[in-house]
Amino acid sequence: xxxxxxxxxxxxxxxxxxxxxxxxxxxxxxxxxxxxxxxxxxxxxxxxxxxxxxxxxxxxxxxxxxxxxxxxxxxxxxxxxxxxxxxxxxxxxxxxxxxxxxxxxxxxxxxxxxxxxxxxxxxxxxxxxxxxxxxxxxxxxxxxxxxxxxxxxxxxxxxxxxxxxxxxxxxxxxxxxxxxxxxxxxxxxxxxxxxxxxxxxxxxxxxxxxxxxxxxxxxxxxxxxxxxxxxxxxxxxxxxxxxxxxxxxxxxxxx
Numbered sequence: 204x205x206x207x208x209x210x211x212x213x214x215x216x217x218x219x220x221x222x223x224x225x226x227x228x229x230x231x232x233x234x235x236x237x238x239x240x241x242x243x244x245x246x247x248x249x250x251x252x253x254x255x256x257x258x259x260x261x262x263x264x265x266x267x268x269x270x271x272x273x274x275x276x277x278x279x280x281x282x283x284x285x286x287x288x289x290x291x292x293x294x295x296x297x298x299x300x301x302x303x304x305x306x307x308x309x310x311x312x313x314x315x316x317x318x319x320x321x322x323x324x325x326x327x328x329x330x331x332x333x334x335x336x337x338x339x340x341x342x343x344x345x346x347x348x349x350x351x352x353x354x355x356x357x358x359x360x361x362x363x364x365x366x367x368x369x370x371x372x373x374x375x376x377x378x379x380x381x382x383x384x385x386x387x388x389x390x391x392x393x394x395x396x397x398x399x400x401x402x403x404x405x406x407x408x409x410x411x412x413x414x415x416x417x418x419x420x421x422x423x424x425x426x427x428x429x430x431x432x433x434x435x436x437x438x439x440x441x442x443x444x445x446x447x448x449x450x451x452x453x454x455x456x457x458x
């Protein structure tokens with residue numbers, strides 16, 4: 204198995220294991236797709252962490268040898284496969300955290316960009332070097348990087364193909380946190396903090412932010428009202444408010 208799932212309470216960790224650099228190939232993508240289906244169907248999961256095995260790479264891109272068998276007619280199927288899987292990750296109702304433990308290049312950075320939050324170790328390197336191969340990022344990199352870090356940063360990094368260290372990636376808004384320790388440990392700290400909150404509220408907030416970003420402000424504010432209002436009728440809201448007044452920790456059920 205190249206994709207492994209581990210559960211600790213309400214936090215699931217998905218590890219991509221394809222030594223030595225955890226590259227993406229057809230088998231990895233298939234197993235990743237299957238794993239996302241299982242996670243999406245599991246009501247016990249409230250946060251997901253995605254990482255790579257070992258300390259060298261998160262995902263160091265695709266297996267370049269597979270590209271040599273492609274042409275303009277066959278490439279859309281491969282690109283659509285990877286892009287579709289990453290979109291499914293992005294559309295999960297739960298928060299998804301990328302724990303970038305080393306190189307995140309090409310498809311690896313594109314995978315991280317499909318996550319809600321990115322945490323990197325100080326030794327991490329990120330980049331979209333596809334232009335060095337005569338192609339462009341095809342799993343969403345041109346679109347997500349420009350939305351996350353701005354068109355200028357996206358164009359510079361894609362045009363030059365250069366890598367950024369973790370600190371520059373943080374300064375440019377590509378990663379949210381950099382840690383001198385293990386990225387997975389920091390990601391778990393964030394995930395645990397998230398799972399202490401109401402899962403319905405977290406899911407609603409994710410929807411409001413993601414969908415609202417593509418809307419004019421007035422429409423986005425209407426969306427915020429639409430996703431927030433039903434929460435006032437939930438058991439989680441009553442539990443949260445009661446726990447606050449009683450000065451105790453709430454016990455949310457997701458209902």
